[in-house]
Amino acid sequence: MQTHQFDVVVVGAGGAGLMAALYASQNGANVAVVSKLYPTRSHTGTAQGGIGAALGNLEEDRWEWHAFDTVKGGDYLADQDAVKVLAEQAVSAIIELELMGLPFDRNPDGTISQRRFGGHTNNITKKPVRRACHAADRTGHMILQTLYQQCIKNQIRFFDEYHAMDQLLSDDGRSAGVVAVEIGSGELHVFHSKAVIWATGGWGRLWSVTSNAHSLTGDAPAILLRRGLPMEDMEFFQFHPTGLYGLGVLITEGVRGEGGILLNGKSERFMERYAPSIKDLASRDVISRAIYLEIQAGRGIGGRPYVHLDVTPKTVNRYLAEAGESRRIDGNYVIQKLPDILDFCRVYAGVDPVEDPIPVAPTAHYGMGGIPTNIDAEVLAKPDGTIVPGLYAAGEVGCVSVHGANRLGTNSLTDLIVFGRIAGRKAAEYAKSAGMPALPPDPAGKVSAELARLRSGKGSSRPGPIRAKMQQAMMDHVGVFRTEAGISETIQIIRGLKEQFNTDLVIDDRGQQFNTDLLEAWELGAMLDLAEVTAASALARTESRGAHSREDYPKRDDQNWLVHSFVWQDGDTIRLDHSRKVDLSLGHEPMERVY
């Protein structure tokens, strides 16, 4: 075992982690970044369509509109103090990325190019507004590369391929560091630090069809739950409407932003019925449900469980003409604006989107909930706002909550930059004033015992089938539509799988070096914990809001449910609390949500 000391340890090297590391370092802290992947492999690199900010480069736009759209998109569950920070600071965040060298697409006048995206509107005309700043359809790739480049320039210390598995807390309840396994050697490392920033991204691998990487297994939420800390709003998990059918690979909303249209098996533009004013650019929860309903009604393509996303110039131009717009596109335009999408469709589906429609269906995409924080990115220990000193979270793993019950496209990347900055700055400030916390005795003991148990399992159940059953159950019952019966059944299934995992597991690889068999088994344990708290949170919320759609409670219930869910894992029981009220400080009172 090795021990290291730093002021600030950042876990995760995606957009949020790298931004936090840069800011902590610029604010005088001695920083280490611990990541189970090489930084450039992080899932931020797969983000396609854009990063939202009211730059107003092509038409009038205001951060206040961005804020309102975010609140409405989140079905009024977002905390409006946090949304204000997001929308207001988004503009300087984009400018900062540009100054760091990010190669945004450009307008003829040399300013950053912007496109339309779901739910982003001009609040006066109610028409879609061009707010999504982009670098073709690889915006996340360019953000990740640019931030990593800046980290190299600023000589940030990286521990690449180190898998964090535990949070250390001192006797007085402060964060004292993390424990990680060096993947290459199997050795345990204790990172003893004044502050820890968790930035480990999402957990889409809980579901069988997802746009998320294999590595997105929700490690940090599970680690903190096991240390007695709560998660917030776990029932809100977004299904993106357009995953490539069968695979779940994301087809960005930017396709619709550029004019693409959703069509059912009868070649109807069905979104006209569900969202008469902004149609195919309604928010994601609305469209995912519409697609499910079309499929249920037998109007999938050829009766099968998918619909078409059509961005062929012929179709796009037809609808542009119908809408009275003068703009027209050609095949070349599609090729230039959406090169990666074309590539995915050709490679994985054998479809050329310039010529033919793309087969799509909803795919598990984004966790709105996660580690509860306040607007300073400090992690909450309780719903009353009590914090854990020295502990921070940012990015998809955090829940501030800016996304409420449903995230708008382009707002995650903005969130990473805005709250990554804040987390880095605040952690560095804290580290200046705080002393080094005492390490608990035998700091690596818990991880060491967990791994020894997994490594020596003598049962007969391999991790693979357990994982597959969990993913299928979550997809079937804790997906786009939910019912009490379905969720309860899933909880039973998950408990059974947990039992199997705890008592009957066996893995093949008993070695130390690059033991990915062992690491995957550990990740499965984390996912089972998260699946259970997700399902329990979903069962408790007896209303429909944003991404949480209960067939047995189809209405939003602001009387009882304008509150956040907090969930704890107390041994084998799940405890819930709904006392934390939504912040309404921007004055946006809940209204009926129509698009």
Place this chain on the structure above:
Amino acid sequence: MKAIFRIRRYNPEKDKKPYWQEFTLEDVLPTDRVVELLHRIKWEQDGTLTFRRSCAHGVCGSDAMRINGVNLLACKVLVRTFARDDAEEVKIQVEPILGLPVLKDLIVDMEPFFSHYRAILPYLITSEPPPADGRERRQSPQERAIFDDTTKCILCACCTTSCPSFWANDSYVGPAAIVQAHRFIFDSRDQAADQRLNVLGAPDGAWRCRTIFNCTPACPREIKVTQAIGEVKLAIVRGVEHVRQQKIADLKETPAPEE
């Protein structure tokens, strides 16, 4: 169909040297990705099989491997590449990419690769103050377009480890580092082209490239790698400005897309 895998194995804790092992999978579809089949082997037959992967759709750069003799991302190649859809059997051979030390099975040590990357100063360098109006720097669509291709690089190492010059001499910076340098050299906002061209003009720089062309088809992002290297070489000889002007002139010949 049936898939017969022949995989290069090596466990440093057990094996003196690497060896080949065969695995058979039933019910394989022409549309299956190789990485999913490697998962099936790992999850159903032998959990010790070790490889890197993450995104599973060709954008994170984790799973560069030598598959049936060519460098590919295992997640971006389908069975159909190696057999007709109605074939009864497909043979797939998988080994680590060449030229980097093998650590375990298909995992290689990436550090030498990333150290070449860092050598070319892969970050924007400028002493120009930010615009006084607090907004973004301006860059014309043409200035942006001339380095678009090389911004796509995901650092997977498919190109560098397909290059015979790199195999022969691993102190050669390799195609990926040159591609990354190109991305900055031709960015109108950057001012350190000379420093990078100094690195690339040195003996282990761009001149080790013998224009063998292996790198271009190896790139899963379809970057015109050899062309980028050529432009860097030309910039060393004739100056950056000369190449930049020529690239902008070339752009003007292709009509802009209609919007």
